Amino acid sequence: MLEIRNLHAAIDGKEILKGINLTVNKGEVHAIMGPNGSGKSTLAKVLAGHPGYEVTAGEVLYEGRNLLEMAPDERARDGVFMAFQYPIEVPGVSNAQFLRLAYNEKQKHLGSEELDPLEFKDLLKERAKVVEMDASFMTRSVNEGFSGGEKKRNEILQMAVLEPKLAILDETDSGLDIDALRVVAGGVNQLQGAENAIIVVTHYQRLLNYIVPDFVHVLADGRIAREGGKELALELEEKGYDWIKAQMQEIGSTTVRAN
Amino acid sequence: MATEVVKRENKYQQAFEALKARKPSAAWIELLRDSAMDRFESLGFPTVAEEEWKYTNLAELSRLHFNLATANKGVEYKSAQFSFPETADNQIVLVNGTFRHDLSTTEKLAGVVVLDLFEAISDARYGKVVREYLARNANYHDRGLTALNTAFLESGVFVLVPRNIEMESPLQITFVADSPAGHTANFPRVLLVAEENSSVKLVERFVSGRQPTFTNAVVEIVLLDGARLKHDRLQQEGSEAFHIATTAAELGQGSSYNSTAINLGAKLARHDVSVVMNHEGAECWVDGLYVVGSNQHSDTHSVIDHKQPYCNSHQLYKGILDGNGRAVFNGKIFVREGAQKTDAMQTNKNLLLSPQARVDTKPQLEIYADDVKCAHGAAVGQIDQEELFYLATRGIDPDLGKSLLTYGFAEEVIGKIGVESIRAQLDQAVLNQIHAELGPQASSPAGMSDML
Numbered sequence: 001m002l003e004i005r006n007l008h009a010a011i012d013g014k015e016i017l018k019g020i021n022l023t024v025n026k027g028e029v030h031a032i033m034g035p036n037g038s039g040k041s042t043l044a045k046v047l048a049g050h051p052g053y054e055v056t057a058g059e060v061l062y063e064g065r066n067l068l069e070m071a072p073d074e075r076a077r078d079g080v081f082m083a084f085q086y087p088i089e090v091p092g093v094s095n096a097q098f099l100r101l102a103y104n105e106k107q108k109h110l111g112s113e114e115l116d117p118l119e120f121k122d123l124l125k126e127r128a129k130v131v132e133m134d135a136s137f138m139t140r141s142v143n144e145g146f147s148g149g150e151k152k153r154n155e156i157l158q159m160a161v162l163e164p165k166l167a168i169l170d171e172t173d174s175g176l177d178i179d180a181l182r183v184v185a186g187g188v189n190q191l192q193g194a195e196n197a198i199i200v201v202t203h204y205q206r207l208l209n210y211i212v213p214d215f216v217h218v219l220a221d222g223r224i225a226r227e228g229g230k231e232l233a234l235e236l237e238e239k240g241y242d243w244i245k246a247q248m249q250e251i252g253s254t255t256v257r258a259n
Numbered sequence: 260m261a262t263e264v265v266k267r268e269n270k271y272q273q274a275f276e277a278l279k280a281r282k283p284s285a286a287w288i289e290l291l292r293d294s295a296m297d298r299f300e301s302l303g304f305p306t307v308a309e310e311e312w313k314y315t316n317l318a319e320l321s322r323l324h325f326n327l328a329t330a331n332k333g334v335e336y337k338s339a340q341f342s343f344p345e346t347a348d349n350q351i352v353l354v355n356g357t358f359r360h361d362l363s364t365t366e367k368l369a370g371v372v373v374l375d376l377f378e379a380i381s382d383a384r385y386g387k388v389v390r391e392y393l394a395r396n397a398n399y400h401d402r403g404l405t406a407l408n409t410a411f412l413e414s415g416v417f418v419l420v421p422r423n424i425e426m427e428s429p430l431q432i433t434f435v436a437d438s439p440a441g442h443t444a445n446f447p448r449v450l451l452v453a454e455e456n457s458s459v460k461l462v463e464r465f466v467s468g469r470q471p472t473f474t475n476a477v478v479e480i481v482l483l484d485g486a487r488l489k490h491d492r493l494q495q496e497g498s499e500a501f502h503i504a505t506t507a508a509e510l511g512q513g514s515s516y517n518s519t520a521i522n523l524g525a526k527l528a529r530h531d532v533s534v535v536m537n538h539e540g541a542e543c544w545v546d547g548l549y550v551v552g553s554n555q556h557s558d559t560h561s562v563i564d565h566k567q568p569y570c571n572s573h574q575l576y577k578g579i580l581d582g583n584g585r586a587v588f589n590g591k592i593f594v595r596e597g598a599q600k601t602d603a604m605q606t607n608k609n610l611l612l613s614p615q616a617r618v619d620t621k622p623q624l625e626i627y628a629d630d631v632k633c634a635h636g637a638a639v640g641q642i643d644q645e646e647l648f649y650l651a652t653r654g655i656d657p658d659l660g661k662s663l664l665t666y667g668f669a670e671e672v673i674g675k676i677g678v679e680s681i682r683a684q685l686d687q688a689v690l691n692q693i694h695a696e697l698g699p700q701a702s703s704p705a706g707m708s709d710m711l
Contacts, residue, residue: 048652072651088649092667102653
């Protein structure tokens with residue numbers, strides 16, 4: 001589904017990603033971990049198409065197409081979704097209006113049926129159960145006055161409505177208490193299936209107790225420093241990121257593949 | 260220079276002489292009009308040399324020759340097109356300032372008195388009320404344009420909401436400016452008096468035809484103790500219109516005035532709104548939205564005067580500017596000596612959709628009391644790129660995203676309008692105008708011209 005080859009990216013002339021290679025197949029859950037400044041959020045934003053980042057080398061294939069040539073909204077309509085670390089507030093636009101617009105834009109693109117407000121209300125009611133959100137959220141402005149936890153739940157609600165093929169969750173666990181974390185992770189798990197894939201970007205291992213990854217990739221200084229299964233996350237939790245950094249210094253820049 | 264001034268004002272002098280020949284029923288009206296014309300002759304049109312007119316240039320308006328418009332009797336207007344479902348039973352239509360009974364409907368007034376202002380002047384019951392309040396709050400002594408309106412008093416609307424009357428359905432006054440035969444000027448006048456503990460909703464709607472028109476309207480509002488008024492104002496004149504308007508309100512003890520003014524139309528629009536809080540415990544909301552496209556200029560000057568303690572005022576004005584559109588917001592709040600426990604809040608926010616658009620904003624607070632809570636602020640910004648990116652990641656392309664964010668920006672003010680179907684129509688009108696991008700040149704706001 002997604003193939004990243006030797007991806008280099010920079011912001012304001014400063015290189016952040018220095019040659020990322022990553023393959024994601026349908027039905028897989030990948031975790032991208034790494035210390036602050038390692039480039040993991042940059043990778044998420046480059047995949048979503050943030051205009052502030054410049055891809056300086058490499059390529060990204062999404063379902064065989066050149067993802068980097070697609071505009072961000074085109075990527076979204078074709079099934080790429082990013083849950084933001086800091087979701088944006090959209091005053092004056094209700095959650096229901098916003099979600100219906102996004103949903104219908106995608107339906108239009110796919111040549112599928114668009115829904116009127118009443119039909120959409122039913123769909124929304126159904127999907128809102130995934131993140132245990134009540135109806136009052138639908139009439140409120142998008143993310144305006146939402147708590148940190150409510151914003152993250154709203155991101156997963158959007159994911160539930162848009163049903164992406166590839167979802168990238170950027171630090172979705174940051175700022176969540178344990179109850180909100182359980183709800184958010186539970187929502188993601190309900191949405192994960194054999195036909196889609198999820199990339200979970202996180203600093204901490206705790207989210208991975210709830211969303212269990214098939215693969216863990218550890219970034220350091222813009223490169224994948226180590227890869228493995230879910231045990232790698234636990235090992236990291238125990239030994240800390242200094243362990244990875246120390247290894248990087250020993251072996252230079254080549255990726256270490258665990259077991 | 261002096262000769263030049265006299266010569267220029269002769270354009271209206273001739274029409275004024277013709278007006279004088281039609282004797283009004285009350286001598287005091289004649290005196291008032293003469294005195295107002297006298298003031299206009301001294302003051303003339305304001306110029307950019309005056310601080311209050313620094314950013315709004317009336318040179319073209321003062322140079323052009325406008326004939327005094329007639330009521331276009333015999334011209335059938337489809338008045339039902341001007342009203343909204345909620346106001347269909349109660350709509351007064353003024354054509355070029357003249358009360359057209361044949362176009363007006365007053366079915367559900369619930370005891371509220373609505374008369375042609377000139378009929379009210381000679382009415383045994385209401386003449387005294389008119390005399391007491393007319394020209395009391397709209398100062399013509401040092402405002403040339405208000406003087407010009409006052410000099411041409413010959414019709415208009417008088418609304419009296421008797422004590423304790425609560426009128427459920429809103430009352431709409433539609434101001435049609437239409438001059439099929441070329442440039443004309445019209446001077447509509449409204450006096451609304453809401454007596455003690457009454458409650459009323461007023462909708463004002465300004466529309467105009469395709470020809471150049473000069474509307475110079477004055478609306479005076481008097482709220483007696485405990486009266487409540489929800490006032491929605493829609494300015495949707497055509498792309499050749501000059502729109503000058505004054506709203507002057509006086510608030511009694513414990514009264515409440517809630518105004519939402521939407522400015523979409525006209526080539527040049529200037530709205531002066533003043534609220535004087537003469538008695539304790541009054542509260543006002545003075546909100547508005549101006550949307551300007553290319554070749555449009557919109558100026559709002561507002562004065563909220565806290566003269567007595569325990570009064571609250573809230574003000575939110577927003578502006579959306581596209582093309583080479585220009586806007587001005589000047590908001591003054593006075594807190595007079597002794598007006599303790601005043602709570603005044605004023606905000607002006609502007610969204611520039613084009614690099615050629617320009618807004619001059621000046622919120623001002625003058626406080627002469629020491630136990631008050633006051634805040635004000637102004638902001639000018641553009642569409643936020645991070646917000647657009649967020650919408651893009653949900654499949655919403657940048658053009659649609661821009662419209663959505665602009666709609667959201669406007670919605671905060673539109674949502675304050677008291678009549679539901681007006682809110683819905685305005686949402687659509689704002690979206691249309693944003694999509695048209697070029698302002699009224701390309702398409703008249705809300706297609707008003709097509710109604711005439």
